[in-house]
Amino acid sequence: MSALLKSELRKLIYLRANWLLLLWSGLFAALGTVAPILVLNSDSGPGRGAFSGTETQEGINAVFANAAGGYLFALILGILIMTNEYRHGTAVGTFLVTPKRSTVLVAKLIAASLAGLVIQLFSFIFAITSGFIALTFFEPHAPVPAELLFKVFRASAISGLVLGIVGVGLGALVKNQIAAVTGAVIWTLIVEGLVVAFVESIGKYLPAGAITGLVDVDFGENDFNFSIENYLTPGPATLVLLGYAALFSLIAMRTTLRRDLD
Amino acid sequence: MSGVKIEFKDLSKRYKDVLAVSNFSAQVQSGRVTGFLGPNGAGKSTALRCLLGLVNPTGGSAEIYGGSYSQLQEPIHKVGAVLDSRGFHPGLTAKQNLKIMASASEIDFSRIDEVLELVDLAGAANKRTKGFSLGMKQRLSLAIAMLGDPEILILDEPANGLDPLGIVWLREFLQKLAGEGRTILVSSHQLAEMQNTVSDVLIINKGLLVAQGTIKEICKGRSLEEAFLELTLRKSA
Numbered sequence: 256m257s258a259l260l261k262s263e264l265r266k267l268i269y270l271r272a273n274w275l276l277l278l279w280s281g282l283f284a285a286l287g288t289v290a291p292i293l294v295l296n297s298d299s300g301p302g303r304g305a306f307s308g309t310e311t312q313e314g315i316n317a318v319f320a321n322a323a324g325g326y327l328f329a330l331i332l333g334i335l336i337m338t339n340e341y342r343h344g345t346a347v348g349t350f351l352v353t354p355k356r357s358t359v360l361v362a363k364l365i366a367a368s369l370a371g372l373v374i375q376l377f378s379f380i381f382a383i384t385s386g387f388i389a390l391t392f393f394e395p396h397a398p399v400p401a402e403l404l405f406k407v408f409r410a411s412a413i414s415g416l417v418l419g420i421v422g423v424g425l426g427a428l429v430k431n432q433i434a435a436v437t438g439a440v441i442w443t444l445i446v447e448g449l450v451v452a453f454v455e456s457i458g459k460y461l462p463a464g465a466i467t468g469l470v471d472v473d474f475g476e477n478d479f480n481f482s483i484e485n486y487l488t489p490g491p492a493t494l495v496l497l498g499y500a501a502l503f504s505l506i507a508m509r510t511t512l513r514r515d516l517d
Numbered sequence: 518m519s520g521v522k523i524e525f526k527d528l529s530k531r532y533k534d535v536l537a538v539s540n541f542s543a544q545v546q547s548g549r550v551t552g553f554l555g556p557n558g559a560g561k562s563t564a565l566r567c568l569l570g571l572v573n574p575t576g577g578s579a580e581i582y583g584g585s586y587s588q589l590q591e592p593i594h595k596v597g598a599v600l601d602s603r604g605f606h607p608g609l610t611a612k613q614n615l616k617i618m619a620s621a622s623e624i625d626f627s628r629i630d631e632v633l634e635l636v637d638l639a640g641a642a643n644k645r646t647k648g649f650s651l652g653m654k655q656r657l658s659l660a661i662a663m664l665g666d667p668e669i670l671i672l673d674e675p676a677n678g679l680d681p682l683g684i685v686w687l688r689e690f691l692q693k694l695a696g697e698g699r700t701i702l703v704s705s706h707q708l709a710e711m712q713n714t715v716s717d718v719l720i721i722n723k724g725l726l727v728a729q730g731t732i733k734e735i736c737k738g739r740s741l742e743e744a745f746l747e748l749t750l751r752k753s754a
Contacts, residue, residue: 262621269613270606344603347571348661351598352621354570354587516571 263366280328280374281381287321288386296393309396317474322407325378326414327443329371333422336367338432356512364420371419379411410469417496424503427511455485468492520547522700527577530563537563539724545702550695552715553704560724561704565673593622597662598671607647611657632660651678672703712741722749
């Protein structure tokens with residue numbers, strides 16, 4: 256297993272596309288912290304109207320909670336780890352070296368989990384750093400408490416670990432790489448966002464809703480029409496995410512193990 | 518039977534309405550080069566994929582060393598296979614692709630240079646494979662197959678897309694491997710080439726075994742092409 260895991264990690268390191276994905280995850284998460292700072296503090300923005308700007312704690316919370324937003328890229332990398340095998344025909348070689356497909360899959364799940372963690376830690380650091388730099392242009396601002404950063408860090412790490420696994424499962428289910436990645440992006444950025452925003456009773460159980468619960472940061476109900484009370488607490492939210500990981504791992508096992516490789 | 522390395526036992530594979538392989542039984546003898554011949558769609562590739570555990574048979578079995586491929590310990594050291602000219606990532610160099618395979622099976626990286634030398638690709642070791650010609654891809658596939666220095670080689674249409682120089686190179690390569698006593702099962706449409714390379718022949722048509730024997734027994738004084746056409750056409754009639 257360790258040899259197979261090393262081989263999987265080697266694939267991740269060698270492919271330049273994966274490094275680009277890592278960079279994109281950082282830029283995406285940084286956009287999530289910098290853009291709200293600019294909007295909240297613009298002359299016509301909510302920070303100058305009825306809503307809080309970054310001089311309030313709610314405003315700071317709203318900005319830095321987004322630093323966990325790179326999880327989409329952990330999901331995409333998980334998908335690529337699996338679908339690359341089919342797209343480039345390397346699955347044949349992989350399964351010839353290791354005919355026990357469950358062993359291959361476990362190695363891929365571990366590699367995807369580690370890669371998802373790296374993506375989320377990188378994007379977290381990139382987003383936090385960018386946020387702090389952007390805030391220097393809008394002094395004075397409310398303090399950024401260590402507890403807030405810890406909560407977002409925890410959410411980043413757990414979501415990275417789990418969504419890499421979910422990506423592998425999704426890739427095993429939908430072998431077509433473009434379809435799987437497009438579906439994941441549309442689901443994460445559009446469908447899930449709408450459900451989480453408008454049907455919280457369901458949305459809190461979706462991955463994005465669970466990650467919001469895991470972040471466990473309130474933006475202020477009056478200002479942003481958002482209350483963390485409507486979401487799961489970090490413990491159950493982690494369990495929901497682990498449930499998704501288990502479900503998609505199982506799907507990956509059941510589909511990949513049984514399919515003919517033509 | 519001790520000389521039998523590969524055995525198909527009543528192998529069948531059905532894809533929805535198509536019976537790709539039908540009760541196919543045949544043996545491949547140890548230390549021989551066996552040509553696996555048949556028209557397009559005859560079931561050759563399906564049978565080979567069943568043998569390598571990539572496709573699940575509908576019935577019967579395909580065995581290597583008396584068991585299924587998935588039961589082999591460290592299979593890359595026992596069986597090398599070339600199934601198509603893909604099988605490696607185009608964004609990686611030849612050497613990186615080989616390192617991935619080698620690290621998965623704990624093969625020393627010094628072997629990579631050996632196999633690249635063996636297939637005359639040492640000069641392209643650090644080139645990304647997306648720029649490789651079909652002939653170079655075939656050679657890289659052979660290098661991957663040879664990585665574990667296996668006793669058995671299973672090659673599905675290794676001459677596909679090769680130019681005349683590539684075909685000559687492949688012939689000499691296979692003859693060299695055969696001279697080392699390896700067991701080789703090779704499917705091909707290049708009947709003239711096969712006549713010069715193989716010692717035994719298996720002919721399959723419409724999923725059924727048409728003929729099996731030494732090339733002498735099959736040809737009976739004719740060319741392999743003549744024998745092949747007669748056997749497959751007779752069976753089709």
